[in-house]
Amino acid sequence: MQTSSAAPATTLFDRIVGFLAWLALIFLLFPVVLTAIVSLNDSFFIEFPPKALSFKWYFNIVNIHAIGRSTLISASIALSAALLCTTLAIAASLAISRYQFSGKAFLTAFLLSPITMPMVAVGIALIQFFIMIGAAFTWYSLLIGHMVLVIAYPIRTLLASLTLMNPSLEEAATSLGASKFKAFWTVTLPQMKPGLISGFLFAFLISFDNYPISVFLVRGGLSTMPIEVFNYISQNLDPTPAAFSTLYVIVISLIIAYAERRYRIVSYSIQ
Protein backbone atom coordinates (compact mmCIF):
# COMPACT_ATOMS: atom_id res chain seq x y z
CA MET A 1 0.00 0.00 0.00
CA GLN A 2 2.60 2.47 1.20
CA THR A 3 5.13 1.72 -1.49
CA SER A 4 2.68 1.58 -4.38
CA SER A 5 1.26 5.01 -3.57
CA ALA A 6 4.75 6.53 -3.60
CA ALA A 7 6.12 4.61 -6.60
CA PRO A 8 3.44 3.82 -9.15
CA ALA A 9 5.88 2.28 -11.64
CA THR A 10 6.72 -1.33 -10.78
CA THR A 11 10.45 -1.75 -10.69
CA LEU A 12 12.48 -4.91 -11.25
CA PHE A 13 12.88 -5.15 -7.47
CA ASP A 14 9.11 -5.15 -6.95
CA ARG A 15 8.68 -7.81 -9.60
CA ILE A 16 11.29 -10.08 -8.01
CA VAL A 17 9.66 -9.64 -4.59
CA GLY A 18 6.22 -10.38 -6.04
CA PHE A 19 7.49 -13.47 -7.88
CA LEU A 20 9.19 -14.90 -4.79
CA ALA A 21 6.16 -14.16 -2.60
CA TRP A 22 3.68 -15.92 -4.89
CA LEU A 23 6.15 -18.80 -5.34
CA ALA A 24 6.30 -19.16 -1.55
CA LEU A 25 2.49 -19.07 -1.24
CA ILE A 26 2.11 -21.73 -3.93
CA PHE A 27 4.74 -23.79 -2.09
CA LEU A 28 2.65 -23.42 1.08
CA LEU A 29 -0.55 -24.62 -0.62
CA PHE A 30 0.95 -27.19 -3.02
CA PRO A 31 0.98 -30.26 -0.71
CA VAL A 32 -2.47 -29.44 0.71
CA VAL A 33 -4.08 -29.28 -2.73
CA LEU A 34 -2.32 -32.42 -3.97
CA THR A 35 -3.29 -34.33 -0.82
CA ALA A 36 -6.93 -33.42 -1.50
CA ILE A 37 -6.59 -34.74 -5.08
CA VAL A 38 -5.00 -38.00 -3.90
CA SER A 39 -7.72 -38.46 -1.27
CA LEU A 40 -10.34 -38.62 -4.02
CA ASN A 41 -8.45 -41.14 -6.13
CA ASP A 42 -9.84 -44.67 -6.33
CA SER A 43 -6.35 -46.26 -6.47
CA PHE A 44 -4.92 -48.26 -3.54
CA PHE A 45 -1.64 -46.35 -3.72
CA ILE A 46 -0.58 -42.74 -3.95
CA GLU A 47 -0.69 -42.23 -7.70
CA PHE A 48 -0.64 -39.38 -10.19
CA PRO A 49 -2.57 -38.48 -12.22
CA PRO A 50 -5.73 -39.85 -10.48
CA LYS A 51 -7.65 -42.42 -12.52
CA ALA A 52 -11.14 -42.68 -11.02
CA LEU A 53 -12.99 -40.56 -8.53
CA SER A 54 -14.02 -42.14 -5.21
CA PHE A 55 -14.89 -41.20 -1.65
CA LYS A 56 -13.98 -44.61 -0.27
CA TRP A 57 -10.85 -43.43 1.58
CA TYR A 58 -13.00 -41.03 3.57
CA PHE A 59 -15.10 -43.96 4.79
CA ASN A 60 -11.91 -45.85 5.54
CA ILE A 61 -10.82 -43.25 8.12
CA VAL A 62 -12.79 -45.19 10.77
CA ASN A 63 -10.47 -48.15 10.17
CA ILE A 64 -7.42 -46.28 11.50
CA HIS A 65 -6.66 -48.16 14.72
CA ALA A 66 -8.43 -46.72 17.79
CA ILE A 67 -9.09 -43.47 15.89
CA GLY A 68 -12.32 -42.71 17.79
CA ARG A 69 -10.95 -43.33 21.27
CA SER A 70 -7.62 -41.61 20.60
CA THR A 71 -9.38 -38.56 19.10
CA LEU A 72 -11.52 -38.31 22.25
CA ILE A 73 -8.41 -38.49 24.43
CA SER A 74 -6.68 -35.84 22.29
CA ALA A 75 -9.74 -33.59 22.46
CA SER A 76 -10.16 -33.94 26.23
CA ILE A 77 -6.44 -33.33 26.82
CA ALA A 78 -6.31 -30.33 24.44
CA LEU A 79 -9.46 -28.76 25.89
CA SER A 80 -8.33 -29.21 29.51
CA ALA A 81 -4.79 -28.01 28.77
CA ALA A 82 -6.06 -24.94 26.89
CA LEU A 83 -8.59 -24.04 29.62
CA LEU A 84 -6.16 -24.51 32.52
CA CYS A 85 -3.27 -22.77 30.77
CA THR A 86 -5.39 -19.81 29.67
CA THR A 87 -6.63 -19.38 33.26
CA LEU A 88 -3.10 -19.55 34.67
CA ALA A 89 -1.94 -17.18 31.94
CA ILE A 90 -4.67 -14.58 32.64
CA ALA A 91 -3.47 -14.27 36.24
CA ALA A 92 0.23 -14.26 35.36
CA SER A 93 -0.07 -11.77 32.50
CA LEU A 94 -2.12 -9.40 34.70
CA ALA A 95 0.63 -9.54 37.34
CA ILE A 96 3.33 -8.85 34.74
CA SER A 97 1.51 -5.99 33.03
CA ARG A 98 0.15 -4.30 36.19
CA TYR A 99 2.98 -4.52 38.71
CA GLN A 100 6.47 -3.10 38.67
CA PHE A 101 9.06 -5.47 40.11
CA SER A 102 12.67 -6.30 39.47
CA GLY A 103 13.51 -9.33 37.37
CA LYS A 104 10.37 -8.93 35.29
CA ALA A 105 12.19 -9.44 31.98
CA PHE A 106 13.82 -12.60 33.34
CA LEU A 107 10.47 -13.90 34.62
CA THR A 108 8.78 -13.26 31.25
CA ALA A 109 11.61 -15.01 29.41
CA PHE A 110 11.28 -17.96 31.81
CA LEU A 111 7.50 -18.18 31.31
CA LEU A 112 7.91 -18.11 27.50
CA SER A 113 10.90 -20.51 27.44
CA PRO A 114 8.96 -23.79 26.94
CA ILE A 115 8.30 -22.69 23.32
CA THR A 116 12.00 -22.91 22.42
CA MET A 117 12.80 -26.08 24.40
CA PRO A 118 13.30 -29.14 22.18
CA MET A 119 10.04 -31.09 22.50
CA VAL A 120 11.92 -34.36 22.82
CA ALA A 121 13.74 -32.81 25.83
CA VAL A 122 10.39 -31.92 27.46
CA GLY A 123 9.15 -35.46 26.79
CA ILE A 124 12.29 -37.14 28.15
CA ALA A 125 12.44 -34.90 31.24
CA LEU A 126 8.76 -35.40 32.07
CA ILE A 127 8.58 -39.16 31.58
CA GLN A 128 11.61 -39.68 33.85
CA PHE A 129 9.97 -37.41 36.44
CA PHE A 130 6.62 -39.22 36.23
CA ILE A 131 8.29 -42.62 36.51
CA MET A 132 10.16 -41.33 39.59
CA ILE A 133 6.95 -40.18 41.32
CA GLY A 134 5.00 -43.24 40.13
CA ALA A 135 2.47 -41.41 37.94
CA ALA A 136 3.70 -42.36 34.47
CA PHE A 137 1.39 -43.25 31.55
CA THR A 138 -1.77 -41.76 33.05
CA TRP A 139 -4.24 -39.27 31.55
CA TYR A 140 -3.11 -36.70 34.14
CA SER A 141 0.58 -37.04 33.32
CA LEU A 142 -0.26 -36.60 29.63
CA LEU A 143 -2.30 -33.49 30.49
CA ILE A 144 0.58 -31.99 32.49
CA GLY A 145 3.00 -32.66 29.63
CA HIS A 146 0.68 -30.84 27.25
CA MET A 147 0.25 -27.94 29.68
CA VAL A 148 4.03 -27.42 29.76
CA LEU A 149 3.96 -27.59 25.95
CA VAL A 150 1.29 -24.91 25.43
CA ILE A 151 1.52 -22.58 28.46
CA ALA A 152 3.68 -20.01 26.65
CA TYR A 153 1.12 -19.36 23.87
CA PRO A 154 -1.70 -17.77 25.97
CA ILE A 155 0.91 -15.89 28.01
CA ARG A 156 2.32 -14.37 24.84
CA THR A 157 -1.03 -13.35 23.32
CA LEU A 158 -2.43 -12.07 26.64
CA LEU A 159 0.68 -10.00 27.37
CA ALA A 160 0.33 -8.50 23.89
CA SER A 161 -3.34 -7.59 24.46
CA LEU A 162 -2.68 -6.18 27.94
CA THR A 163 0.14 -3.90 26.81
CA LEU A 164 -2.16 -2.44 24.15
CA MET A 165 -4.86 -1.86 26.75
CA ASN A 166 -5.52 1.34 28.62
CA PRO A 167 -5.46 0.64 32.43
CA SER A 168 -7.14 3.97 33.18
CA LEU A 169 -10.45 2.53 31.94
CA GLU A 170 -10.53 0.06 34.82
CA GLU A 171 -9.60 2.88 37.25
CA ALA A 172 -12.45 4.95 35.85
CA ALA A 173 -14.86 2.06 36.45
CA THR A 174 -13.77 1.63 40.09
CA SER A 175 -13.88 5.38 40.75
CA LEU A 176 -17.45 5.39 39.42
CA GLY A 177 -18.36 2.86 42.12
CA ALA A 178 -17.84 -0.52 40.47
CA SER A 179 -16.29 -3.20 42.68
CA LYS A 180 -12.78 -4.37 41.69
CA PHE A 181 -14.22 -7.67 40.54
CA LYS A 182 -16.97 -6.00 38.54
CA ALA A 183 -14.51 -3.59 36.93
CA PHE A 184 -12.32 -6.55 35.93
CA TRP A 185 -15.27 -8.56 34.64
CA THR A 186 -16.96 -5.79 32.64
CA VAL A 187 -14.01 -3.61 31.56
CA THR A 188 -10.72 -5.52 31.58
CA LEU A 189 -11.78 -8.98 30.49
CA PRO A 190 -13.63 -7.88 27.31
CA GLN A 191 -10.53 -5.97 26.25
CA MET A 192 -8.39 -9.08 26.79
CA LYS A 193 -10.76 -11.09 24.59
CA PRO A 194 -8.73 -11.21 21.34
CA GLY A 195 -5.62 -12.31 23.24
CA LEU A 196 -7.74 -14.76 25.21
CA ILE A 197 -9.32 -16.31 22.12
CA SER A 198 -6.15 -16.60 20.06
CA GLY A 199 -4.16 -17.87 23.07
CA PHE A 200 -6.81 -20.49 23.85
CA LEU A 201 -7.13 -21.49 20.19
CA PHE A 202 -3.38 -21.94 19.69
CA ALA A 203 -3.00 -23.79 23.00
CA PHE A 204 -5.80 -26.15 21.92
CA LEU A 205 -4.50 -26.72 18.38
CA ILE A 206 -0.88 -27.22 19.41
CA SER A 207 -1.84 -29.70 22.10
CA PHE A 208 -4.25 -31.52 19.77
CA ASP A 209 -1.51 -31.94 17.17
CA ASN A 210 1.43 -32.87 19.38
CA TYR A 211 3.40 -36.03 18.67
CA PRO A 212 6.93 -35.70 20.14
CA ILE A 213 5.86 -35.13 23.76
CA SER A 214 2.94 -37.55 23.71
CA VAL A 215 5.02 -40.39 22.29
CA PHE A 216 6.99 -40.53 25.55
CA LEU A 217 3.99 -40.16 27.85
CA VAL A 218 1.54 -42.71 26.41
CA ARG A 219 1.42 -46.48 26.59
CA GLY A 220 -1.12 -49.20 25.81
CA GLY A 221 -4.72 -48.00 25.77
CA LEU A 222 -3.71 -44.40 26.44
CA SER A 223 -3.01 -43.00 22.99
CA THR A 224 -3.59 -39.78 21.06
CA MET A 225 -4.88 -39.07 17.58
CA PRO A 226 -1.55 -37.89 16.07
CA ILE A 227 0.13 -41.07 17.37
CA GLU A 228 -2.49 -43.35 15.79
CA VAL A 229 -2.40 -41.43 12.48
CA PHE A 230 1.40 -41.51 12.47
CA ASN A 231 1.37 -45.28 13.12
CA TYR A 232 -1.13 -45.79 10.31
CA ILE A 233 1.04 -43.80 7.88
CA SER A 234 4.14 -45.80 8.76
CA GLN A 235 2.35 -49.17 8.41
CA ASN A 236 0.07 -48.59 5.39
CA LEU A 237 0.53 -47.18 1.91
CA ASP A 238 -3.12 -46.51 0.98
CA PRO A 239 -4.43 -42.92 0.72
CA THR A 240 -6.60 -43.03 3.90
CA PRO A 241 -4.27 -40.50 5.61
CA ALA A 242 -4.83 -38.21 2.61
CA ALA A 243 -8.58 -38.29 3.27
CA PHE A 244 -7.94 -37.72 6.96
CA SER A 245 -5.54 -34.81 6.23
CA THR A 246 -8.00 -33.13 3.87
CA LEU A 247 -10.80 -33.41 6.42
CA TYR A 248 -8.45 -32.05 9.11
CA VAL A 249 -7.44 -29.01 7.03
CA ILE A 250 -11.09 -28.29 6.18
CA VAL A 251 -12.12 -28.36 9.86
CA ILE A 252 -9.14 -26.19 10.89
CA SER A 253 -9.90 -23.69 8.10
CA LEU A 254 -13.52 -23.40 9.24
CA ILE A 255 -12.46 -22.82 12.87
CA ILE A 256 -9.84 -20.19 11.95
CA ALA A 257 -12.18 -18.44 9.48
CA TYR A 258 -14.94 -18.34 12.12
CA ALA A 259 -12.55 -17.04 14.79
CA GLU A 260 -11.35 -14.33 12.38
CA ARG A 261 -14.90 -13.30 11.43
CA ARG A 262 -16.11 -13.26 15.00
CA TYR A 263 -13.04 -12.09 16.94
CA ARG A 264 -10.60 -10.73 14.31
CA ILE A 265 -7.85 -12.97 15.68
CA VAL A 266 -5.70 -12.63 12.55
CA SER A 267 -5.71 -8.85 12.35
CA TYR A 268 -5.21 -8.78 16.10
CA SER A 269 -2.28 -11.20 16.27
CA ILE A 270 -0.28 -9.10 13.82
CA GLN A 271 -0.20 -5.82 15.74
Next chain:
Amino acid sequence: MGQFTSTVRITGSRDSFWSRYSGALFLLAPLLVFLIIFYVIPFAHMLRESFQYASSDTQAGEGLTLHQYIKTWSSARIGRVMERTFRMSLLTVAITLVLSYPIALLLLRLKSSIRTIILLVIFISLASSLIVRNYGWVVVLADKGALNALIQALGLMDKPVRLMYSEVAIVIGLVHFSIPFMVLPIYSSLLRQPSSLQEASQSLGGNAWQTFSKITLPLSLPGVFGGTVLTFALSMSAYVTPLMLGSPSSSMISQVAAEQLLIQLNFPYGAAIIVTLTVLTFLIVAAYATLLRKVFRADV
Protein backbone atom coordinates in the same frame (compact mmCIF):
# COMPACT_ATOMS: atom_id res chain seq x y z
CA MET B 1 1.31 8.99 71.71
CA GLY B 2 4.48 9.64 69.75
CA GLN B 3 5.55 6.01 70.20
CA PHE B 4 2.13 4.91 68.96
CA THR B 5 2.36 7.05 65.82
CA SER B 6 5.78 5.70 64.92
CA THR B 7 4.51 2.12 65.33
CA VAL B 8 1.66 2.87 62.99
CA ARG B 9 4.06 4.36 60.50
CA ILE B 10 6.25 1.25 60.54
CA THR B 11 3.34 -1.13 60.08
CA GLY B 12 2.04 1.28 57.49
CA SER B 13 5.21 1.04 55.41
CA ARG B 14 5.18 -2.76 55.76
CA ASP B 15 1.58 -2.75 54.66
CA SER B 16 2.35 -0.73 51.60
CA PHE B 17 5.22 -3.07 50.67
CA TRP B 18 2.99 -6.08 51.18
CA SER B 19 0.01 -4.55 49.42
CA ARG B 20 2.20 -3.50 46.54
CA TYR B 21 3.53 -7.01 45.86
CA SER B 22 0.97 -9.39 47.39
CA GLY B 23 -1.31 -8.92 44.39
CA ALA B 24 1.42 -9.80 41.91
CA LEU B 25 2.54 -12.77 44.00
CA PHE B 26 -1.03 -14.03 44.39
CA LEU B 27 -1.56 -13.83 40.62
CA LEU B 28 1.76 -15.41 39.70
CA ALA B 29 1.90 -18.13 42.38
CA PRO B 30 -0.29 -20.79 40.70
CA LEU B 31 1.67 -20.69 37.44
CA LEU B 32 5.06 -20.51 39.17
CA VAL B 33 4.24 -23.48 41.43
CA PHE B 34 3.08 -25.45 38.39
CA LEU B 35 6.19 -24.64 36.34
CA ILE B 36 8.59 -25.31 39.22
CA ILE B 37 7.10 -28.75 39.89
CA PHE B 38 6.50 -29.88 36.31
CA TYR B 39 9.13 -27.95 34.32
CA VAL B 40 12.09 -26.89 36.48
CA ILE B 41 12.31 -30.04 38.63
CA PRO B 42 11.98 -32.49 35.68
CA PHE B 43 14.68 -30.61 33.74
CA ALA B 44 16.93 -30.45 36.82
CA HIS B 45 16.35 -34.16 37.32
CA MET B 46 17.21 -34.86 33.67
CA LEU B 47 20.36 -32.74 33.98
CA ARG B 48 21.41 -34.75 37.06
CA GLU B 49 20.64 -38.02 35.31
CA SER B 50 22.89 -37.01 32.40
CA PHE B 51 25.82 -36.93 34.87
CA GLN B 52 25.23 -40.52 35.99
CA TYR B 53 26.16 -43.99 34.76
CA ALA B 54 23.53 -46.08 32.99
CA SER B 55 22.96 -49.61 34.23
CA SER B 56 24.24 -50.86 30.86
CA ASP B 57 27.58 -49.01 31.17
CA THR B 58 30.50 -51.38 31.76
CA GLN B 59 32.15 -49.29 34.46
CA ALA B 60 28.78 -48.54 36.10
CA GLY B 61 29.16 -46.89 39.48
CA GLU B 62 27.58 -44.47 41.88
CA GLY B 63 28.11 -40.72 41.92
CA LEU B 64 28.39 -38.04 39.28
CA THR B 65 30.41 -38.55 36.13
CA LEU B 66 31.05 -36.91 32.77
CA HIS B 67 30.90 -40.35 31.15
CA GLN B 68 27.73 -39.66 29.09
CA TYR B 69 29.07 -36.35 27.78
CA ILE B 70 32.44 -37.86 26.88
CA LYS B 71 30.53 -40.63 25.11
CA THR B 72 28.40 -38.02 23.30
CA TRP B 73 31.34 -35.94 22.16
CA SER B 74 33.57 -38.83 21.17
CA SER B 75 30.91 -40.73 19.24
CA ALA B 76 31.54 -40.44 15.49
CA ARG B 77 27.85 -41.05 14.80
CA ILE B 78 26.64 -38.30 17.15
CA GLY B 79 29.21 -35.93 15.62
CA ARG B 80 27.96 -36.71 12.14
CA VAL B 81 24.30 -36.35 13.13
CA MET B 82 25.00 -33.13 15.04
CA GLU B 83 26.84 -31.66 12.03
CA ARG B 84 24.00 -32.73 9.72
CA THR B 85 21.36 -31.26 12.03
CA PHE B 86 23.22 -27.95 12.19
CA ARG B 87 23.78 -27.82 8.41
CA MET B 88 20.14 -28.64 7.62
CA SER B 89 18.85 -26.11 10.18
CA LEU B 90 21.03 -23.37 8.72
CA LEU B 91 19.84 -24.21 5.20
CA THR B 92 16.22 -24.25 6.40
CA VAL B 93 16.59 -20.81 8.00
CA ALA B 94 18.19 -19.35 4.84
CA ILE B 95 15.57 -20.73 2.44
CA THR B 96 12.69 -19.84 4.77
CA LEU B 97 13.96 -16.27 5.07
CA VAL B 98 14.29 -15.85 1.29
CA LEU B 99 10.72 -17.12 0.78
CA SER B 100 9.10 -15.40 3.79
CA TYR B 101 10.46 -11.86 3.53
CA PRO B 102 8.85 -11.33 0.09
CA ILE B 103 5.50 -12.56 1.49
CA ALA B 104 5.78 -9.98 4.29
CA LEU B 105 6.62 -7.22 1.78
CA LEU B 106 3.78 -8.31 -0.50
CA LEU B 107 1.32 -8.22 2.42
CA LEU B 108 2.16 -4.53 2.95
CA ARG B 109 1.24 -3.64 -0.62
CA LEU B 110 -1.91 -5.68 -1.12
CA LYS B 111 -5.50 -4.56 -0.74
CA SER B 112 -6.83 -5.42 2.68
CA SER B 113 -9.24 -8.11 1.44
CA ILE B 114 -6.50 -10.13 -0.33
CA ARG B 115 -4.17 -9.47 2.59
CA THR B 116 -6.66 -11.03 5.00
CA ILE B 117 -7.01 -14.09 2.76
CA ILE B 118 -3.23 -14.58 2.59
CA LEU B 119 -2.92 -14.10 6.35
CA LEU B 120 -5.69 -16.68 6.85
CA VAL B 121 -3.79 -19.14 4.62
CA ILE B 122 -0.68 -18.57 6.74
CA PHE B 123 -2.63 -19.04 9.99
CA ILE B 124 -4.32 -22.20 8.72
CA SER B 125 -0.92 -23.50 7.66
CA LEU B 126 0.41 -22.72 11.15
CA ALA B 127 -2.54 -24.46 12.78
CA SER B 128 -2.67 -27.53 10.53
CA SER B 129 -1.24 -30.67 11.99
CA LEU B 130 2.50 -31.21 11.42
CA ILE B 131 1.79 -34.85 10.56
CA VAL B 132 -0.81 -33.75 8.02
CA ARG B 133 1.60 -31.28 6.43
CA ASN B 134 4.45 -33.77 6.28
CA TYR B 135 2.11 -36.34 4.78
CA GLY B 136 1.35 -33.78 2.06
CA TRP B 137 5.04 -33.88 1.13
CA VAL B 138 4.98 -37.68 1.11
CA VAL B 139 2.20 -37.38 -1.49
CA VAL B 140 4.21 -34.88 -3.53
CA LEU B 141 7.64 -36.53 -3.29
CA ALA B 142 6.74 -40.25 -3.40
CA ASP B 143 8.07 -42.44 -6.25
CA LYS B 144 4.64 -42.35 -7.91
CA GLY B 145 3.90 -38.91 -6.44
CA ALA B 146 2.95 -35.65 -8.04
CA LEU B 147 6.43 -34.31 -8.69
CA ASN B 148 7.64 -37.52 -10.33
CA ALA B 149 4.50 -37.61 -12.48
CA LEU B 150 5.28 -34.06 -13.58
CA ILE B 151 8.96 -34.82 -14.24
CA GLN B 152 8.03 -37.84 -16.38
CA ALA B 153 5.21 -36.02 -18.19
CA LEU B 154 7.70 -33.30 -19.15
CA GLY B 155 10.05 -36.03 -20.37
CA LEU B 156 12.89 -34.90 -18.10
CA MET B 157 13.45 -38.42 -16.74
CA ASP B 158 12.17 -41.81 -17.84
CA LYS B 159 12.34 -43.44 -14.38
CA PRO B 160 11.00 -42.08 -11.07
CA VAL B 161 13.56 -40.04 -9.11
CA ARG B 162 14.10 -40.97 -5.46
CA LEU B 163 13.00 -37.74 -3.75
CA MET B 164 11.69 -39.15 -0.47
CA TYR B 165 13.76 -40.31 2.50
CA SER B 166 16.53 -37.80 1.88
CA GLU B 167 17.99 -34.66 3.45
CA VAL B 168 16.38 -32.63 0.64
CA ALA B 169 12.93 -33.97 1.54
CA ILE B 170 13.49 -33.12 5.23
CA VAL B 171 14.63 -29.56 4.42
CA ILE B 172 11.54 -29.07 2.19
CA GLY B 173 9.32 -30.25 5.07
CA LEU B 174 11.14 -28.02 7.59
CA VAL B 175 10.89 -24.94 5.33
CA HIS B 176 7.19 -25.59 4.80
CA PHE B 177 6.71 -25.85 8.57
CA SER B 178 8.78 -22.71 9.27
CA ILE B 179 7.35 -20.17 6.78
CA PRO B 180 4.47 -18.97 9.05
CA PHE B 181 6.88 -18.60 12.01
CA MET B 182 9.08 -16.37 9.82
CA VAL B 183 6.43 -14.33 7.98
CA LEU B 184 4.48 -13.16 11.03
CA PRO B 185 7.29 -11.48 13.05
CA ILE B 186 8.79 -9.89 9.90
CA TYR B 187 5.41 -8.60 8.77
CA SER B 188 4.64 -7.09 12.17
CA SER B 189 8.07 -5.37 12.23
CA LEU B 190 7.37 -3.96 8.75
CA LEU B 191 3.99 -2.67 9.93
CA ARG B 192 5.69 -0.70 12.71
CA GLN B 193 7.84 1.27 10.26
CA PRO B 194 6.44 4.69 9.45
CA SER B 195 5.79 4.84 5.70
CA SER B 196 7.17 8.40 5.69
CA LEU B 197 10.71 6.95 5.92
CA GLN B 198 10.30 5.05 2.65
CA GLU B 199 8.73 8.06 0.98
CA ALA B 200 11.61 10.24 2.17
CA SER B 201 14.12 7.80 0.70
CA GLN B 202 12.28 7.77 -2.63
CA SER B 203 11.84 11.53 -2.80
CA LEU B 204 15.59 11.85 -2.22
CA GLY B 205 16.16 9.76 -5.33
CA GLY B 206 16.69 6.33 -3.78
CA ASN B 207 15.56 3.48 -5.99
CA ALA B 208 13.51 0.50 -4.72
CA TRP B 209 16.58 -1.60 -3.92
CA GLN B 210 18.34 1.25 -2.08
CA THR B 211 15.21 2.02 -0.06
CA PHE B 212 14.92 -1.65 0.85
CA SER B 213 18.56 -2.22 1.79
CA LYS B 214 19.11 1.11 3.57
CA ILE B 215 15.73 1.65 5.29
CA THR B 216 13.30 -1.27 5.26
CA LEU B 217 15.67 -4.17 5.94
CA PRO B 218 17.71 -2.60 8.80
CA LEU B 219 14.52 -1.48 10.55
CA SER B 220 13.01 -4.94 10.26
CA LEU B 221 15.99 -6.74 11.84
CA PRO B 222 14.18 -7.36 15.16
CA GLY B 223 11.45 -9.23 13.25
CA VAL B 224 14.05 -11.09 11.19
CA PHE B 225 15.83 -12.01 14.42
CA GLY B 226 12.64 -13.32 16.03
CA GLY B 227 11.71 -15.37 12.96
CA THR B 228 15.17 -16.80 12.30
CA VAL B 229 15.74 -17.76 15.95
CA LEU B 230 12.41 -19.57 16.19
CA THR B 231 12.97 -21.34 12.86
CA PHE B 232 16.51 -22.32 13.82
CA ALA B 233 15.46 -23.66 17.25
CA LEU B 234 12.54 -25.59 15.76
CA SER B 235 14.74 -27.10 13.02
CA MET B 236 17.58 -28.03 15.41
CA SER B 237 15.14 -29.97 17.57
CA ALA B 238 12.98 -31.33 14.72
CA TYR B 239 11.76 -34.85 15.39
CA VAL B 240 8.56 -35.65 13.47
CA THR B 241 9.69 -34.24 10.09
CA PRO B 242 12.93 -36.28 9.76
CA LEU B 243 11.01 -39.30 11.09
CA MET B 244 8.43 -39.01 8.29
CA LEU B 245 10.47 -37.68 5.36
CA GLY B 246 13.96 -39.01 6.13
CA SER B 247 15.73 -42.34 6.49
CA PRO B 248 18.17 -43.67 9.13
CA SER B 249 21.02 -42.23 7.04
CA SER B 250 19.53 -38.73 7.28
CA SER B 251 18.47 -38.81 10.95
CA MET B 252 18.62 -35.70 13.10
CA ILE B 253 19.79 -35.33 16.68
CA SER B 254 16.38 -35.50 18.41
CA GLN B 255 15.82 -38.90 16.80
CA VAL B 256 19.12 -40.23 18.16
CA ALA B 257 18.24 -39.02 21.67
CA ALA B 258 14.71 -40.45 21.46
CA GLU B 259 16.12 -43.76 20.19
CA GLN B 260 18.38 -44.02 23.28
CA LEU B 261 15.33 -43.54 25.44
CA LEU B 262 12.60 -45.48 23.63
CA ILE B 263 14.65 -48.35 22.16
CA GLN B 264 17.98 -48.63 24.02
CA LEU B 265 16.37 -47.62 27.34
CA ASN B 266 19.55 -45.70 28.18
CA PHE B 267 18.16 -42.68 29.99
CA PRO B 268 21.46 -41.02 31.05
CA TYR B 269 22.93 -41.15 27.52
CA GLY B 270 19.70 -39.89 25.91
CA ALA B 271 19.55 -37.10 28.50
CA ALA B 272 23.18 -36.09 27.82
CA ILE B 273 22.52 -35.91 24.05
CA ILE B 274 19.42 -33.75 24.47
CA VAL B 275 21.12 -31.49 27.06
CA THR B 276 24.02 -31.02 24.63
CA LEU B 277 21.56 -30.07 21.87
CA THR B 278 19.70 -27.61 24.11
CA VAL B 279 22.89 -25.90 25.34
CA LEU B 280 24.40 -25.76 21.83
CA THR B 281 21.24 -24.23 20.36
CA PHE B 282 21.11 -21.68 23.17
CA LEU B 283 24.79 -20.71 22.67
CA ILE B 284 24.37 -20.34 18.89
CA VAL B 285 21.29 -18.13 19.38
CA ALA B 286 23.12 -16.00 21.97
CA ALA B 287 26.12 -15.58 19.63
CA TYR B 288 23.77 -14.65 16.79
CA ALA B 289 21.99 -12.02 18.92
CA THR B 290 25.35 -10.51 19.90
CA LEU B 291 26.43 -10.43 16.25
CA LEU B 292 23.26 -8.62 15.16
CA ARG B 293 23.61 -6.17 18.05
CA LYS B 294 27.32 -5.43 17.53
CA VAL B 295 27.65 -5.53 13.75
CA PHE B 296 24.26 -4.25 12.61
CA ARG B 297 23.42 -2.28 15.76
CA ALA B 298 20.02 -3.95 15.69
CA ASP B 299 17.70 -3.61 18.65
CA VAL B 300 17.22 -7.33 19.33
